[in-house]
Amino acid sequence: MPGSDAFTADVLIIGGGLTGLTAAAELHRAKVSFALLEAHPERIGGRVKTMARAACGPGSKDYHFDQGAQYIGQTQTEIWRLAQEHLPHAVIDGYTARKGWPDQVTVLNGKRYVNDSESWLFGIGGIPPEMGLWTVVAVLLLIQEIEAIEQAVNVAEPWSSAFEILPLDQLTVAQWFSRPWIPQEARDLVTISVQALLSAEPTEVSALYFFWYCACSGGFLHLINDGLGGPQQFYLSTGVGALLDRIARPFRDRIHLGKPVERIAQRKASKGARYVEVTLQDGTVWKASKVIVAMSPSTAGRISYDPPLEPARQRLFESTMGRTLKCRVFYDTPWWRDSNGNKCSGYAGAANHPVLWVMDDSPPGPDNRGVYALMTFTVGAQADGLGPFPTKEAITRHVTEALAFLFNDTRALSTSPHFIDLAAATWNAAESWVGGGPNMLLEPGMLSGAGNIARLLNEPWGGVVYFASAETARKLAPTTAPTYTPSTDPTQPGVYSDHRQGLGYLDGAVISGRYVAAQVLGKLPRPPRTSPKPPTASPPVFEPPALTLDQVKQALTLLAEQLHAATRIDVQAWEASAEPWRRDPAALQIWLAQALVQALVQTGLLSPPPDPITPIWAAEMTQAAIALVGSGHAFCQQDLARSAPAEREKLKGIQELTKIVEALMRVLSVQPFSASPPATALFPRPSPQPPRARPAAPPAPRPRRFTSFQRILSRP
Ligand SMILES: Cc1cc2nc3c(=O)[nH]c(=O)nc-3n(C[C@H](O)[C@H](O)[C@H](O)COP(=O)(O)OP(=O)(O)OC[C@H]3O[C@@H](n4cnc5c(N)ncnc54)[C@H](O)[C@@H]3O)c2cc1C
Structure with missing residues (x-):
């Protein structure tokens, strides 16, 4: 009853993308009266846009293709289940199709x-085998760092992440990776990832936002996996549009196309209760007790609000989108x-x-x-x-x-x-209704800075207007802790938090739609009671024993020689072995650890490793490497600014190498050269093994994980 004073429905949903449709399905199931207003005159779907190409032969069917969201993976559990429920025969395994x-x-x-x-190291979309070992090592260290950051992210409330990583919200991704030791190829790899995941430049987004985004979906390496087990493995021969049509079928009569909303106003009824007045572009007014604005915060920012939004929400709604x-x-x-x-x-x-x-x-x-x-x-x-x-x-x-x-x-x-x-x-931004894609971008400062902007992601406005989209995906019943849970078995990866899942993806839209429906119905489960958090430990501060500049130079030169000179031979040796380095980055890491030990031993900073390795020697090894890193840093900081150009170049070299060793040590110091594995497992290169028999049925794909040093060194 547009224009009348009567309530049009108990709940109005604005936006017929997957979030709005999922919320509608939940309200329909709960037998709540609702209407869904979609701006587009001809279709639902929003960022799902399926097109058809006419059949080109007798008896053949039209070819459907997605010009918006397309790919899904088995780890995206909610959208995967919906695809299996509604269109199991349409699911195409792109990975298998490319096999030949x-x-x-x-x-x-x-x-x-x-x-x-x-x-390629990490398979499809990874690192080509011609890449010099120096670059490979840098990429490995970078990934190690990315994983350490992601594991410190509080997925549920990223503004409450470990304090060591909060400063990353003051940097763009580009600022984060523009450190001298990171080679251009490694920067390009991260650039491809940012561009592929967010359709934006690394100069545009907060580094913490990017890592939070990744941590919400199983981590960086999982998200960029375009092969087996990754989120891009499958798509639908019918297009995703057909799936949305199936979801919408039971309540098709409640969907109103061509109804662009211009203004949302909170009003008070005579008895003081609030309701919401929604004005469409053509001037008609719809009324409801509650409204769900089911679109990204950036898209929601195109609607006007009465009373004006609080400044933090206004700022959130001014966020831009990818292109x-x-x-x-x-x-x-x-x-x-x-x-x-x-x-x-x-x-x-x-x-x-x-x-x-x-x-x-x-x-x-x-x-x-x-x-x-x-x-x-x-x-x-x-x-x-x-x-x-x-x-x-x-x-x-x-x-x-x-x-x-x-x-x-x-x-x-x-x-x-x-x-x-x-x-x-x-x-x-010129696109009529969504205004960009695949999703919103958060600039530095928006996730954790002043104004608590991101805290409003799942917060209703005035208790009557609720906002939800793929970008705000929050699970109703998470089964894990809000941060990464390390594995107790060192050979197995830990578990990423599932408090938010599929942020920015179709999977996230489903999760978000369910969450907002529960919010509106007042059925949000109570958050579990948590005991007060112990204060986070400060990062360890160490006073490294001082080395002379000559000792530092000598050790780093030896390490550099090892890394550069041996590259080709080692790569070939591993390639020839049954489990080559390209399949097993761990072998490469073991080799890097050896190179460091050899450089320290040859410089006289460490005694040769005993066989078996003793805890005392392992402690010495850690001390020696820390001394090298600490002294290297000290020399660079003191001397870089005031030295002559020729000397500066050398010092820069020392600085770069020091940083690499430092990054390595951060990893090693978790469990430095544990005494348990025999020296032969630690130091010699992997010996050739007979090829393994292929199992008849491959196990269900697990998210591909990077294997940390700790796990490598604990391998039997
Ligand atoms: C090119 C592209 C490729 C993508 N690829 C993938 C992929 O392969 N896999 C994947 O999982 N995800 C992918 N995504 C992301 C995915 O599409 C989105 O995360 C998801 O579809 C978002 O759904 P939503 O309902 O939250 O928002 P939207 O789909 O944006 O829905 C918002 C709806 O609100 C409507 N609307 C806007 N303003 C108004 C208004 N004023 N009044 C009324 N209605 C309004 C819009 O028309 C739209 O229908 C891709 C996105 C794009 C753009």
């Missing part, structure tokens, strides 16, 4: 690498599968490149109905560069030229006879 074409492309530091993805251009490029042949002698899967990734990320989304199997398609993402600054309303011609040129470069094949070009067409979806 092992090669992938990556551009790092301006150089193109094309190899078998199985040979994405998602394209589907159609060819009459899958030319990339046979290109320059490579069997490319169509998978490619490149930092700061006109096309960031590419996947083959051709229907798998012989019944592909003659459709061959590459999916491409152009994001952040590269998408901005095309302007708010790029023409199809401009997009086609931009994307196909980038593909021709990535695969080094002119068959990608729109002038090639194999090119058929390109379909594009632009997600930016």
